Amino acid sequence: MLSLPRERLTALLAESALTSVELVIAPPGFGKTTVLREYAAADSGAVFVALPEAADLEAFVRAIIAAAVPSALHSIGAVFEAPGEQEIDARVGDWLVSRLRTFNGTLIVDDF
Numbered sequence: 001m002l003s004l005p006r007e008r009l010t011a012l013l014a015e016s017a018l019t020s021v022e023l024v025i026a027p028p029g030f031g032k033t034t035v036l037r038e039y040a041a042a043d044s045g046a047v048f049v050a051l052p053e054a055a056d057l058e059a060f061v062r063a064i065i066a067a068a069v070p071s072a073l074h075s076i077g078a079v080f081e082a083p084g085e086q087e088i089d090a091r092v093g094d095w096l097v098s099r100l101r102t103f104n105g106t107l108i109v110d111d112f
Helices: 007-016 032-042 057-068 070-081 088-100
Strands: 046-050 106-110
Touching (some): 032 046, 046 057, 057 088, 057 106
Parallel strands (some): 046 106
8 A cells, every 4th residue: 555655744743742632633544544653653752552443441541551651551450450439430540640641752542
């Protein structure tokens, strides 16, 4: 499959990486994944995560942590198994945010 370089879009992504969150939206087949992969390849601080199809919360968290903070992988199971006052979404969200604070790069999540 032939892929055309998308310098203008890659430059826009580099510029927008200075913000906290950026969303790339286009219909299927318009090259979102291609441009995000190109950007990640060009930026040594960028990490590209392709989510598994129909990923549940645990699969999502595992994919993000494996790519961005692999040293935290060993403690994921306890977060999902631990009973607590907080609902699972809030507990996992707090845990994920705390682990991602050590990540100093651009996290690209495809097919979120």
